Amino acid sequence: MAPVTNGRVLFNAIPEDYPVPGKTVVYDTTETIDFENVPLNGGILIKVLLLSLDPYMRGRLRAPEIESYMPAFPLGEPLTGGGIGVVLRSENDAVKAGTHVRGWLAHQQYYIAPNLSMLEVIDRDSKLDWSVYIGAAGMPGETAFAGWREYSEAKKGEVAFITTGAGPVGSMVIQIAKQDGVKVIASAGSEEKVKFMREIGADVVFNYKTTDVREVLKKEGPIDIYWDNVGGDTLDAAMEFAAKHSRFIECGQISGYNQGYQPMKNPGLIFAKCMHFHGFLLAVLRPKHSAAFQAEVVPKLVSGEYKFTEDISHGLDKVGDVLLAIQKGTNKGKAIVRVADE
Structure with missing residues (x-):
């Protein structure tokens, strides 16, 4: 040939x-x-x-x-x-x-x-x-599942704020969080994405480009769990409206990837509110959670219960x-x- x-x-x-x-x-x-x-x-x-x-x-x-x-x-x-x-x-x-x-x-x-x-x-x-x-049945889905299971310590009735909630990771976090009985606030950057977040069960959805994140969190918080995909000012806002003993799951900070990371405005809130910050990489958590992901998440993708x-x-x-x-x-x-x- x-x-x-x-x-x-x-x-x-x-x-x-x-x-x-x-x-x-x-x-x-x-x-x-x-x-x-x-x-x-x-x-x-x-x-x-x-x-x-x-x-x-x-x-x-x-x-x-x-x-x-x-x-x-x-x-x-x-x-x-x-x-x-x-x-x-x-x-x-x-x-x-x-x-x-x-x-x-x-x-x-x-x-x-x-x-x-x-x-x-x-x-x-x-x-x-x-x-x-x-x-959804690969790295992004596993990231959502492993990070949430390892660090959220979710309790029924708690409030979670999930950024990039229409993305491949954030959308899976929303659906997993709802099955844990959590109230979900979720943000994205277009009305089409806001519509999708609502369809997959988020309780409060907003377009961060047209809505003030602090107004939403002040009304709907305080938040017990924050899933961070963006960093920057949104992270600062989440810290301002976080409950005591809140858990911050640091999956990514895309706002800093191209033009540099901005420092936290008030890092003293970490100890003032007894916050727990958890940064993670899927490669570290995968061995512990891979089998459960295959057993719990993939069948729900096959049946259509989980959307993507x-x-x-x-x-x-x-x-x-x-x-x-x-x-x-x-x-x-x-x-x-x-x-x-x-």
């Missing part, structure tokens, strides 16, 4: 603030691959089907000397991240051709994985598309646009790039 194009998304330039499509990352078609003859050296050849694009990826678009909890993307090399692919060839006895794998994939059409250390063999329920397994939204773009050349949309908050669901059909 003649070599075919192996399109790739390369990290081209470190952005000053927001990533710029076509500059920060570029779509490259100069590489080719021969499926039948390319050396695998004991690895597996994967056709990439779906890629997950997520807010944390902005932090990897940085200079390598800047330390963080995840490594920087190497300049000139393909981006990497969560995804799903199908195995075309294998020299690994643990996986056969035709098997689907989920995990760490390069942002390219075809990828040779040296081993399965960053991948898992996965099957799907026929009622769910593969895309759901990198969204997806924003699927087609083609690797759309990655740059999707990365920017996530940072700007203009995506309308879990951001996924469909690289190819099977």
Whole structure:
């Protein structure tokens, strides 16, 4: 078989603030691959089907000397991240051709994985598309479940404030919190997203771009649990209207990802109100909560009891646009790039 194009998304330039499509990352078609003859050296050849694009990826678009909890993307090399692919060839006895794998994939059409250390063999329920397994039934859903179960200490009748409540993590937190009998206040950045939050059970919903968060929290609080995806002034507001012994679950702070983090306005509230702050990474909590997530959450996605939204773009050349949309908050669901059909 003649070599075919192996399109790739390369990290081209470190952005000053927001990533710029076509500059920060570029779509490259100069590489080719021969499926039948390319050396695998004991690895597996994967056709990439779906890629997950997520807010944390902005932090990897940085200079390598800047330390963080995840490594920087190497300049000139393909981006990497969560995804799903199908195995075309294998020299690994643990996986056969035709098997689907989920995990760490390069942002390219075809990828040779040296081993399965960053991948898992996965099957799907026929009622769910593969895309759901990198969204509500994947990392975002697991993040919501593990963080809430580990740190919320939710009691029936308590009040929770959940930011980015229409996003892939926040929307799952809303639904899990409601099943725990919690009153949920939730915010998002468009009327369409506000409507979705209401549909999935949030008790009080508002558009933070048109409504004063402090007015809402003053009326509907005090809050016992705060799920933070945004940081910045919204975090300050949550602290101002928090109850004593409130739990703050720090999942992310996207307001600081592109233009820098702002300091807390009144950190003294932490001890004055006996607050509990919990920052977490899913990789740390996953071993403890993965089995319960599969048993409790995935069946509810299959049955339709838990709702989710997806924003699927087609083609690797759309990655740059999707990365920017996530940072700007203009995506309308879990951001996924469909690289190819099977």
